[in-house]
Amino acid sequence: MNIDQSKIPQATAKRLPLYYRFLKNLHASGKLRVSSAELSEAVKVDSATIRRDFSYFGALGKKGYGYNVNYLLSFFRKTLDQDELTAVTLIGVGNLGTAFLHYNFSKNNNTKIELAFDVDQSKIGTEVGGVSVYHLDELEERLPENVTVAILTVPVGSAQPITDRLIQKGIKGILNFTPARINVPEHIRVHHIDLAVELQSLVYFLKHYPSE
Numbered sequence: 001m002n003i004d005q006s007k008i009p010q011a012t013a014k015r016l017p018l019y020y021r022f023l024k025n026l027h028a029s030g031k032l033r034v035s036s037a038e039l040s041e042a043v044k045v046d047s048a049t050i051r052r053d054f055s056y057f058g059a060l061g062k063k064g065y066g067y068n069v070n071y072l073l074s075f076f077r078k079t080l081d082q083d084e085l086t087a088v089t090l091i092g093v094g095n096l097g098t099a100f101l102h103y104n105f106s107k108n109n110n111t112k113i114e115l116a117f118d119v120d121q122s123k124i125g126t127e128v129g130g131v132s133v134y135h136l137d138e139l140e141e142r143l144p145e146n147v148t149v150a151i152l153t154v155p156v157g158s159a160q161p162i163t164d165r166l167i168q169k170g171i172k173g174i175l176n177f178t179p180a181r182i183n184v185p186e187h188i189r190v191h192h193i194d195l196a197v198e199l200q201s202l203v204y205f206l207k208h209y210p211s212e
């Protein structure tokens with residue numbers, strides 16, 4: 001089935017990796033089908049939302065049968081480009097950056113941090129989690145063309161100038177962990193992850209919706 005991916009709402013698209021990870025585990029354990037209730041329990045998304053999400057890509061669950069795991073998996077693989085490796089760079093090998101380099105996301109899907117940049121001389125020329133660290137001055141020269149995504153874990157003040165340079169070099173997506181609200185042209189995608197806001201929001205929900 002051919003699906004126009006631009007028709008999939010962004011909120012749905014954001015949940016796809018979550019579904020994908022769970023379905024891969026199901027597949028590995030030999031399960032052929034799954035109900036929206038089972039999925040809901042596992043990924044903590046309500047089953048009505050799951051049914052709506054899945055209907056966008058033509059997966060219509062059958063009553064008493066559920067969803068075909070293989071069909072869903074092949075769809076997710078195509079949609080999330082899991083067969084292609086997405087090369088990532090990380091800027092700022094400090095506390096947070098070092099943790100990401102050690103984690104490197106290859107266990108979950110086909111994204112990999114290929115190289116990292118910093119300005120601290122004690123880190124330049126080292127490898128962290130198997131990833132080489134270069135000086136930021138060498139960004140233009142070192143960043144390969146196939147690297148399309150950057151993770152920003154630098155101090156807040158450096159975020160915008162580094163972003164501008166990354167975009168000049170052809171980066172298309174930025175995962176921004178700094179508190180800076182960076183400005184980018186329309187064709188660049190920024191996902192901003194503010195852990196303090198996430199924590200505050202969790203505390204807010206616990207206070208105001210304690211029974212949910």
Ligand SMILES: NC(=O)c1ccc[n+]([C@@H]2O[C@H](COP(=O)([O-])OP(=O)(O)OC[C@H]3O[C@@H](n4cnc5c(N)ncnc54)[C@H](O)[C@@H]3O)[C@@H](O)[C@H]2O)c1
Nearest residue numbers: 092093094095096118119120136153154155156158177178
């Ligand atoms: N540590 C956390 O738990 C945490 C949580 C949420 C957000 N953040 C945000 O993430 C960012 C990084 O935090 P951290 O705790 O890892 O800080 P850190 O000080 O440990 O690391 C920052 C790293 O960036 C490098 N750096 C400084 N200027 C640079 C530049 N111009 N180019 C390249 N590298 C440069 C430093 O040498 C250092 O290695 C900060 O903006 C912080 O607000 C951190």
